[in-house]
Amino acid sequence: MLNSKLEAHYDIIKEKDMIGDDRMYDFDSIVDRRNTSCLKWDSLGTLYGREDLIPLWVADMDFPAAKPITEALERRARHSIFGYTFPSDDYYNAVIGWMARRHNFKVEREWITYTPGVVPALSYCIRAFTEPGDKVIIQTPVYHPFYSVIRDNWREIVRNPLKLEDGKYHMDYNDLMKKIDSRTKMLILCSPHNPGGRVWKEEELKELADICIRNNILIVSDEIHFDIVYSGNRHIVLGSISDEIRDNCVVLTAPSKTFNIAGLQVSNVIISNEELRRKYRAEINKDHVSTPNIFGGEALIAAYNESEEWLDELLEYLECNRDFFIDYINKRIPKLKAMKPEGTYLIWVDCRGLNMSPDELKDFFVNKCQLALNDGGMFGEEGKGFMRFNIGCPRSLLKEALERIEKAIDMV
Ligand SMILES: Cc1ncc(COP(=O)(O)O)c(C=O)c1O
Structure with a gap:
């Protein structure tokens, strides 16, 4: 075909x-x-x-956004008052609906925290969940800001290189286990993987998550590319695998790659674990960034509901x-x-x-x-x-x- x-x-x-x-x-x-x-x-x-x-x-991408998105932005622009806003019911429902429909992941409204970008969210997670000097694992080669967010927050990068076998990348669990010590507190996962394009299988994610749970390592799962998946593959949201895995991870999502709206700066951090959520929100509140850009919010709703x-x-x-x-x-x-x-x-x-x-x-x-x-x-x-x-x-x-x-x- x-x-x-x-x-x-x-x-x-x-x-x-x-x-x-x-x-x-x-x-x-x-x-x-x-x-x-x-x-x-x-x-x-x-x-x-x-x-x-x-x-x-x-x-x-060099493609114009879907028409419902452009129309929603035009409608909002015509109102011509652009004061402070908050994420509306429509906003939360659009995210919840998308995660359920496209990803089979049942998200509760309370788990969602708007954040202006996935890279800022990575940085907030590092500050919220680790201390200076702690070790953070990344699976390399990987999206380059993963290195800088760790380094610039004074944490130590631990590389767990992916193995290149049969023309694609695989996780190296033996190497991962060797690299873990009492200072290792977090693993940042890139799922799907940039730059290798792997869409990790459920068994691969489960094995990784089990190692992390056993060693008290929190997984921050950057799933920004989660909607761009080709036939024969299926993206598995890390938190959808089991309640235990869900409570030991933070899932970062956004409509930005999917709908080509990165310039509108809207992303969502999904945390089911109440204690982790409290810490994350305390961290972002230090910077007062929890109110969305008006246009980002409108675009997200039109994207997830109509595009x-x-x-x-x-x-x-x-x-x-x-x-x-x-x-x-x-x-x-x-x-x-x-x-x-x-x-x-x-x-x-x-x-x-x-x-x-x-x-x-x-x-x-x-x-x-x-x-x-x-x-x-x-x-x-x-x-x-x-x-x-x-x-x-x-x-x-x-x-x-x-x-x-x-x-x-x-x-x-
Ligand atoms: C894996 C990954 N995470 C995050 C981003 C950027 O996220 P944001 O623009 O929301 O900060 C990109 C952009 O290429 C990416 O590939």
């Missing part, structure tokens, strides 16, 4: 324009994001030294992008090895076959391919020689990027 779909997409790509199939939403048109203070497009000169690059780096159809089409589009990308690399750029993601719109590509140093690799992608990517070394030692691609863009852009690599490699 997927293959024939992919074939069809190849044909359409050959014909250049792809609008006109049975999809309701248009993910093919290229919307100009320049001159909108857009991090992805407007900071290329500053970050990469040239402007003429296709940006496939930071994790947002599911948009998401389902987006997922199909992204899955075809993923398959197109992997197929292209396998068939036409065999010096690169792309890890097929089970979720996320990020693809982790092993570039060690090019035999370049990390600096040469960066230079190759920027100056020979004219692409802005995330350098794998950002994600930790294990990422050296890898590059992270963001495929959340119109397929024609992705195709252009791949053609540029193919051409440049021929000249190496």
Whole structure:
């Protein structure tokens, strides 16, 4: 089924324009994001030294938001009074409904705490649940702010590297157990995994959680990519596995990746354990950040209540992008090895076959391919020689990027 779909997409790509199939939403048109203070497009000169690059780096997508979201924002803007607000019943119900419908996780209203972002939430968790000098485990390579939130809060990073086997990452429980001591207090989990795209299986999560429970280690589970999961895979919210696991974890969620609304800064921290919740709220109250941005709240409600159809089409589009990308690399750029993601719109590509140093690799992608990517070394030692691609863009852009690599490699 997927293959024939992919074939069809190849044909359409050959014909250049792809609008006109049975999809309701248009993910093919290229919307100009320049001159909108857009991090992805407007900071290329500053970050990469040239402007003429296709940006496939930071994790947002080049797609307009679902119509119900834009309409809700317009409606709210027309009211034209933008004073203080609080998370409304509609807000909580939208989160509860989404978690139940899409993730089979029954969340009580009291468990939810609005927070302006998942990275700020990670930092609050570290301060709320650990002391300076405590050890926090991360499974590397991993989303780079995991390192800085630990370090910048004066805690110690403990690396539990993932094992790369059969072309994908696996958790290393033996190494984890060896690394635990009396100062180890927290593990930050990336689920689904950025940059490797793993959607962890229930058994994998359970084994991890059991080790943590036995050793009094709290798991903070960053599930920001939880809705972007491809067919054949299922995201398991860590807290949904058992009551015992739920009470030993903090689940961080957001509509930001799912609906491409990261600039609206809205995320939710879900904590069922009353004692942990009290500590978390005491910590965020120190900074007085518990009232949502008006537009973030409106966008969340419209996203979770009215934009599911948009998401389902987006997922199909992204899955075809993923398959197109992997197929292209396998068939036409065999010096690169792309890890097929089970979720996320990020693809982790092993570039060690090019035999370049990390600096040469960066230079190759920027100056020979004219692409802005995330350098794998950002994600930790294990990422050296890898590059992270963001495929959340119109397929024609992705195709252009791949053609540029193919051409440049021929000249190496
Ligand atoms: C795993 C992960 N966590 C958190 C974030 C960012 O979260 P926020 O923008 O809500 O701080 C990202 C963005 O790429 C991410 O990949």
